[in-house]
Each structure stands twice: as structure tokens, then as C-alpha cells.
Amino acid sequence: MSAELASVEVGKHLYWHLGNFDVHGQVFIVSWLVILVLLIISILGTQNLNRIPSKFQNFMEFILEFLQDIAKNQIGEHEYRSWVPYISTIFLFILGSNWAGALIPWKLIVLPEGELAAPTNDINTTVALSLLTSIAYFYAGINKNGIGYFLRYIEPTPVLLPINILEDFTKPLSLSFRLFGNILADELVVSVFTLLVPIIIPLPVMILGLFASSIQALIFSTLSAAYIGEAMEGHGDH
Secondary structure, three states: OHHHHHOOOOOOOOEEEEOOEEEEHHHHHHHHHHHHHHHHHHHHHOOOOOOOOOHHHHHHHHHHHHHHHHHHHHHOOOOHHHHHHHHHHHHHHHHHHHHHHHHOOHHHOOOOOOOOOOHHHOHHHHHHHHHHHHHHHHHHHHHHHHHHHHHHHHOOOHHHHHHHHHHHHHHHHHHHHHHHHHHHHHHHHHHHHHHHOOOOOOHHHHHHHHHHHHHHHHHHHHHHHHHHHHHHHOHHHO
8 A cells, every 4th residue: 555655756755765664765854853843842832831921831822722722623622632632733743744845945955866845745644644533533433432433334324334434434535635735736836936937926825835734734633623523422422
């Protein structure tokens, strides 16, 4: 499966050969840079907390409340708290990856092969994130409703069993291809504009790309929370 997914790519990629595995070098590098930046901001933002918050503490609290609201609105008042870390991590990683691709001039860094770019413009990254969400909502449903979770596949009638099973395959597919397609298209549009016209002209497109990147992170995390909330409703609540 990974070999088939890896074939969906644009341009050349830097591969590292680790035993029997091929690692996308540029995705690995930028992903860990994004994770490092997020960790540093998180550590700095949670040190020396005061009752009268500083501007930075205010900003961090605003981000936390925003992410809590996503989880609360989709999962529900009583169950959302344990899922805030997952939804927040998904949102911040995708946002950081998208913005890293849109803001940083990676083309200036020369690699032996390929070039650095947003991790989310690689189908392998978006499929991995989508599969995490699939595992999360299966875990949420089974943890809440036990074996009774699987009764949802034959509701309201057993005739819908194949469609309900198919739905669980289409959820990660739609999540991954939506994110991959939008980020890849944005980077290609900016690249083409930069080649055709001076740097000033592509700026509005880049700003629009930042906005679109933020929306994609919001859509992915909101849908992930919605799928988890839907799984937790289950058979037992009817």
C-alpha cells in the first residue's frame, strides 16, 4: 500500500534508505522542524503562568480555548476533555506544516535530490494522519459502547451493512485527499506565479494560501472530532 501511495507525487523526492524502508527525507526534516517549533512554543507558553496573564500567556490561552471549543462542539460537553490533546495536536501539526510550506522559502536550501516543502503536500503524511483519526474513532466507539458499537453497521436496517462499512473506508480517504490536494495545488500555483511574474505579484496568492492552509487545518481537525463524536453516540445512546 505504501508503495502505491508513494507513487502519487510531483517532482523528485529525497529518499533515505533505512534497511528495507525508504523514508521521504524532506518530509521527515520539515515534519520534525514543525514539531520542534510547536514543542518550544508550548514549553515557553506554559512556564511562569500568572493570574494576570502576559500577552504571550493570553495568546496561548486563546489558542487552547479555541481548540477546546472545536472538541466540545463536535464531541459533546461530557466527553470532549480527553480528546482535546488529540484534536489540538492534529490541528497544530497540520497548521504548522501548511504554514511552513507557505512561508519559508525552502527552494533556497539545495538538497542532493528534490526540495523541502510542506509535509502535508505528500500523500503519505495525509494518509497517516487520516488513519490516526480512523483508529481514534474506532477506539472511542468501542471504549464507550463495547461490542455494541458494531450494531451501528446494521442500523436502521441490515440492508445498509455494505454502505456503512464502505463509509469507514471513505472517511480517511476523503480526509487525506482533501488535505493533500489543497496544499499541493496551492504550492504549485505559487510556484508557477513565481516563475512567470516578479515576486510582488504572487504575494496576494501566498496570503490567500495562508488563509486556505488555516481553513484546511480547521476542516481536518473539526471532521476528526465529528467522527469521534459520532462513534461515541453509538447504539447505547438510542
